[in-house]
Structure formats: structure tokens, C-alpha cells
Amino acid sequence: MHKHEDLIQYLLLLGDSALIQGQRLCEWCGKAPALEEELALMNVGLDLVGQARNWLEYAAELLADGRSADDLAFRRDERAFRNLLLVEQPNGDFAMTMTKQFLYDAWHFQVLEGLCASSDERIAGIAAKALKEVTYHLRRSSEWVQRLGDGTEESRRRMLAAIPTLWRFTVELAAGSDGEKALAAAGIAADPAQVASAWLKQVESLFASVDLPVPPAAHYFYLSGRTGMHTEHLGILLAEMQFLPRAYPDATW
Template sequence: MQNVSRKTQTPLIEYLLRLGDSTLVLGQRHAELCGKAPALEEEMALMNVGLDLFGQARNWLTYAAELEGDGRDADALAFRRDAQDFRNLLLVEQPNGDFAETMARQFLFDAWHVPLLEGLAEASDPRIAEVAAKSLKEATYHLRRSSEWVVRLGDGTEESHARMQRAIDTLWRFTGELVQFDEVDQAMAEAGIAPDAETLVARWNATVEKVLEAATLTRPPADAWMYTGGKAGHHTEHLGFLLAEMQYLPRAYPDATVW
């Protein structure tokens, strides 16, 4: 375990929970699509992305549990916390909807996730830098794939264009958290762990503008009203239902072991 000062330990644990919870919840949304994708190739791709996200979540939550030092591990953090204890972005807990919504949600997350991981790969904390560098390779593929689908559907048929525009419009109100920063984000930037806010916001905006333009889609207003609070434990009703399914077995059989 890395040496972490008392000043940064609590914000660092909180920050790691945000990273781990967002990838865990989005991975679970992908798991829900098993057997429901529009084509076999897409089902395999969705499941692979989900597995990547689960792996990233385990890495972040394992480090958070080690820093807590109270005997919990990554599984305990994933399966023994209630919704108000989760710190994931509101965007990732939104339902899958149709394929356009699934890909729009993934794209809006990926456009933020890639520059975030690029910054974290240069973190002063070697453990975080190592996990971020590995995750970046996966996230770069995720962004390429989700961008291509946004363009393909947006610049496709009249029906596909309408569905993708509707998906972007619906999910846009949950993107505010991606580019809003609080005291935890600030503490991580000052500690040389997280990238600075201006760089991350600029990169996210540039990617979104480029892809939506190529997809012939209209970007919602920059001053649109936003839902926020996920990073502080205030969630939509969707997270509770997701956790009820994801956590059922570990909670019903807490002492079960794998033979």
C-alpha cells in the first residue's frame, strides 16, 4: 500500500470510490444486456466492455479498501453498501433503454473517461498511475467504438437519427457532474493525482462537439439544467433497483464460498 498523508487520505478514498463505483455500475448495466443485444457481434462487444469496466472497478475499489484499513475488501465495497454510500456518476446508473440510449450513454461517459485516465496515468501516486495506464488502453477502444455508433446511428436513417438525438437529449441532463468539480476533485488535483478541471472539461467538450457534428446531431444547450449529486451519494431511483439485483446473492448468502 502506498504511503498517503493524513491530509489526502480521506479525499483519496472518496475519489477512488467515485472511480470504482462509476465503472462498477456501468459494467452492471452492460451485464443486463446479456442475451438482449441487437446482434451477436454487439452482444460480445458489450460484454467485453462490461468486463473491462468490472476489472477497472476491482482495481479502484481494492485500493480504496486497503486505504480504509478496516478489513473490507473490494467485494465488500461492491456488495455490502447501500445506494446512498455509492459515489458513482448519475449518468452511468440510467437504464439501458434502446440501443441508441445505450451507446449514447457509453459515448458521453467515454468522452470524459479517456482524458481523465490520461491525466491519472501521470498521477503522483504510482498505484493510481499504474491502474490508469492499463485502463486507458481499454477506455480508448471503448471511446472509438461508442463514437462510431453515435455517428452511424445519427447520420443513418431517419429513424436511427431520431432515436440517437432523443437519446442525447434525454441523457444530457446527467452530464453536468462530468464537468463540475468539488473539494474532493480539487484536493486530488492539488495533490498531483487528478488532472486539472480546465483541461478535462476542454477535452470532453471537444470530443463531444466533434462526434455530434459528424453524426449530424444537435448538441443540447450548454446552459441546460442538470441533475447532480451522484458523487455525494444522492442518486436517482434507478440505482436502488440495480443494486438490488446485483447484490442479491452476496447479501442473501454472506458466508458463501466458491469451491
């Protein structure tokens, strides 16, 4: 694949993953276990939506087909999205949400840290700004994994249920596409192998601190967010997220 197309796909991976995870967090509005948690979840979600806009604006410029970041967010079909399978999974209970957030944050932090040194100044700038936010996201989700894993008998039971439910989707966090590897070799993208190694080390360290099991490495299966082969959950999420712009395509504020 040409480097230009590889870069577009990489930007969509970053932007779509942040957008969908942000959308999932915002589904907690009015449903969180405490007011403080609702505000925190919404703030993290809005951070991710803002990051998604930055990545999708760059992708739209490179696509140069007349579409904007909003068009990419609200007028693409499911198969055109490149987000990680992990982030499209339903929220479930609070333990499921925070486990998923931690697994994503630990990956996201390593990716952004690598991108701060990108030879593409636009990418390095977006990553540096996002890293400040994601540093907080990771600290917060890590603390919740510890609280829930080492909390009550019920909270631990829920954590022990959440980890194996989500773990199969971490296969995408442990390996990059050929395009990502080529971009990394050119100094543009974060090295997928380094990201995967640092991600696993962080997960193992945190889980060990509260005696939570780390499952064996996940294996590839027939779905892949990077190629647009998603779980059934993404289409349902997009139907809700995209309804208004699709129903009223010419509407303006």
C-alpha cells in the same frame, strides 16, 4: 476534507462508475440486436468491472476497516455509492445505450489520460492499464454514435431522443468536487477543468460530424452521485446486483 479522505472518495468515484456502467452493459446479455454486439458489450462491461476491482481494492486498503473490494461492491447501500448519475440510468434502446456509453467514455478517457501522470504510482499504474481498454471503448462508442446519427431515419430519431434524455446528467462530467480539485493541485488526480474542456470538445466534434445537436450546458440540480444522492434507478440496480452476496454472505466458490 483531509487529503486521505478526498483520495478515498475519488477512488470510489472511479470504481463505482466503472462498476455500475459495467453492470448496465451486462444487462444486454441475451438481448443485444446482434450476436457480435452482445459479445462486444459484454467485453466492454467486463473490462469496466476489472477496472472497478482495481480502484476499489485501493480504496479498501486506504479505508483499512476490514472491508474488501467485494464488500465495497456488494455490501454498501445506495447512499454510500459515489458513481456518476449518468451511468446508473437505464439502458433504454440501443441508441440510448451507445449515447450514454460515448458520453461516459469521452469523460473516462480524459480522466485516465490525466491519471497516467499521477504522482501516486498506484493510480498511474491502474490508469495506464485501463487507458488501453478505454481507448477501444471510446473508438467503438464514437463509431456507433456516427452510424446511428447518420444512419436511417429511425436510428437518427432515436439518437435525437437519447441526447436530451441523458444530457442533464452530464453536469457531473463538466465539474469536479473541491476534493478532486485539491487532489489535482497536489498532482494526484486529473484536473477536472481540463477533463471537462477536453470532454466537451470531443462531444461537440463528434456530434457535429453527423449534425447532431449539442444541448446547452447542463445545470446542477438536487441530485449528485459524488455525495450519494442518486436517482431512483441505482437502488433497483443494486438490489439485483447485490442479491446473492447479501443473501448468502458466507458463501465461497
